[in-house]
Amino acid sequence: MSKLTEPSIAILIVGFGLPVVITWLSYFPIISHAAGRLRPYIVSPSTIGTYHVHSLPYHIGKAPTIGHALFVVVVLILNVAFTAAGYESRQPNAWNPTVHLEIMSYVLGRTGIFAYQLLPLVVLFAGRNNILLRMTNWSHSTFTILHRWVARIFTIQVLLHSVVSLVKYLETGMYHMEKSKPYVPSSQKRLLSYNKRDHS
Numbered sequence: 001m002s003k004l005t006e007p008s009i010a011i012l013i014v015g016f017g018l019p020v021v022i023t024w025l026s027y028f029p030i031i032s033h034a035a036g037r038l039r040p041y042i043v044s045p046s047t048i049g050t051y052h053v054h055s056l057p058y059h060i061g062k063a064p065t066i067g068h069a070l071f072v073v074v075v076l077i078l079n080v081a082f083t084a085a086g087y088e089s090r091q092p093n094a095w096n097p098t099v100h101l102e103i104m105s106y107v108l109g110r111t112g113i114f115a116y117q118l119l120p121l122v123v124l125f126a127g128r129n130n131i132l133l134r135m136t137n138w139s140h141s142t143f144t145i146l147h148r149w150v151a152r153i154f155t156i157q158v159l160l161h162s163v164v165s166l167v168k169y170l171e172t173g174m175y176h177m178e179k180s181k182p183y184v185p186s187s188q189k190r191l192l193s194y195n196k197r198d199h200s
Contacts, residue, residue, distance in 0.1 A: 007046055007082040008117040015121040015150065018130070023136035061148045068142065072149040075105035079118075079153055083110050083160075100167065108164045122151045127182055 025031050064072060087106050089099045096102035124130055125147035133140060169175045 007078075008113050011075065011078050011114065012117050012120065014078060015118075016124070018071060018074065019132050019136045020140055023057060023138065026137070042070075062145060064145050064149060068145050071146060072153075075118075075121075075150055076153055079114055079157065083107070083114060084158070088181065099137070101172065104164055104168045108161060111157045111161035111164065115154055115161060118150060118154040118157065122147060122154050125150060 086104055089102055089104070091099060093102050096105050125143045128140065130136065130143055132143065163186070168183065
């Protein structure tokens with residue numbers, strides 16, 4: 001079992017399970033009473049003025065409420081912690097002759113894996129037939145807001161993955177060989193061709 005399997009599954013379980021656990025806990029009388037008192041202060045207010053009602057500038061959607069933001073922050077912290085921590089160099093290395101290239105390979109792998117682990121949450125939160133709508137008391141508009149913010153974390157992971165792989169291919173001289181392979185996504189080919197135009 002890969003070292004990345006547990007962290008990536010943890011992100012998926014937290015993203016899927018947290019709404020369910022919060023909803024089920026709210027049915028306990030003590031927690032329900034406390035949640036009712038805290039809701040006007042912690043759950044309902046917008047994180048940025050009145051932007052929960054109005055859209056944010058540049059068409060990036062509505063600001064999350066504090067409750068939504070707490071969920072997004074948990075997912076973000078897990079992504080940052082699992083992406084940034086625990087790199088160990090094992091030299092000599094047949095695939096990566098230097099520590100720099102070895103760590104780049106690890107970052108490349110992690111960002112790609114964690115992006116794929118976020119993809120089911122991005123798709124699930126966007127759906128009108130979302131199973132979490134039946135398992136929780138959260139509204140479709142709540143899941144739509146969470147979908148947008150989790151999708152932004154997903155996009156950052158994908159961009160990191162693409163940029164780190166581009167830098168690695170350029171540094172190792174594998175640029176021309178890699179860009180012609182069928183498994184290189186079109187977005188990465190665009191990154192490669194953009195870089196080539198800049199350096200020509």
